[in-house]
Amino acid sequence: MTNYIYLHGFASSPKSAKAEYFLRRFQSLNISLKLLDLNQGDFSHLTITRQIEQVAAEFPTDETPVTLIGSSLGGLTAAHTSQKYLKVKQLVLLAPAFGFLSHWLPRLGEEQVQRWQEEKYLQVYHYGDKRSLPLHYKFVTDASQYLDEHLQRPIPTLILHGRYDEVIPITASRDYAASRPWVELIELEDDHSLGNVLSEMWKLIQAFCQL
Template sequence: MTKWGGLDERLAGAGYRVITLDNRGSGLTRDEAGEATTPDPVPLTGPGANPDNVFAWCVDDMADDAVAVLDHYGVDKAHVVGVSMGGLIAQNVAVRHADRCRTVVPIMTSFDLNGAVATAMQKNPEWWGKLMEAAAAGGLTEGMSQQEVLEKSLPIMKLCATDKAFPDWTPRLQSVIEEAVAIDYARGGIDWGGKGAARQSLAINAWTASKLAAHKEGLKKLTVPALVLHGRYDPLIPIQAGRALHELIPGARLVEYDGGHNLGNDDTVRGLIEAAIVGHIALNN
């Protein structure tokens, strides 16, 4: 819930009630019972790993979690926005709980994340090599200082936050990352050892194997008004994935912006993203 780059605050500033949450395996959200029944997830997501459907939870569960949060706050219907994996979760909320969605806004995501990532790796092996190298060197060990966490996190952040349109690492980007790390560190939300992220990867693997086909059919019948947003230069989940998602959902709108796997590195781009979401909400409120 700390990785919105200010978009959540800008939407709140536009007059909307904004509720964000930590997905299972991130921040302060844990599923200790589920985690206790599964082995260490990190080796199962390494090179050459074949987890054979081992998972603590599935993407369906994460979508149901979001609806449970709405229940907790007494919200009958909401505009559901999700980014990257959160975009897949948002799709699942719309398919599984259409009666709870006013609209759905999947951002820089795909209906098949594993397939999109596999395509990206083939298209841009050099970038992916750098990402894997940064990930291997960026492990977070419990007890690290906030500054150590920041220094370990920066290489990955720099790869994902910059893009072809805006390739420079700017003071603004540095401050956004520093603030996010500071908040996560202070609230005890650091993913020590990467186990949370690994469990989320296993959740995607299990969901893809067992639920992807049905999900695609659900999207083809979706009546929830959908807006798909995607950066043209996304190296992690290529723009073609966003276009395919848009084509699958009846009546969906597609907005492409100058960016990568981020929410805009320029005031104009950030304004375009915000205006697209606000406009979509206004049309379907």
């Protein structure tokens, strides 16, 4: 048996369309998929470090292997969790947020980022809560230590990424996969949401995980 855990994306929730779709698909095979709420009721103090600790706390105490399925920032978190915890035997990454800060901060603009640093909190629209919530600048300082080049553990990895991703460009996953022979990248005809290719992704995940 394998333990399957799903990690939602930044400013999202376990009630996202993708999370609920995969939950139903796993249930149809009588396989448990644990959906974590990485917000922990305190989005304002979210950090990648906190997410990794939360994920690790869900690992089985015995030798049961773990497969992490992560979307966007959840994918980045899954990759760094697998680097630290050998119990993770497989990764499925959906539009993983490699180089997250390098893509996000320029869109905010230098002036807004500087104001965030000075004022400590930035209002960020939270898609799960459907409203803006304050996020502490510690999110940035914490995330800056999680570099893609640190991810060198050869763990079987399936990356599914949309060619028209407007949030995390497909080149981020292409660059990541190019230097890691244990990574299989499949490019899909969709944007960052991957909402139009759910059934296609499910077939690929079934094959990869041998469900």
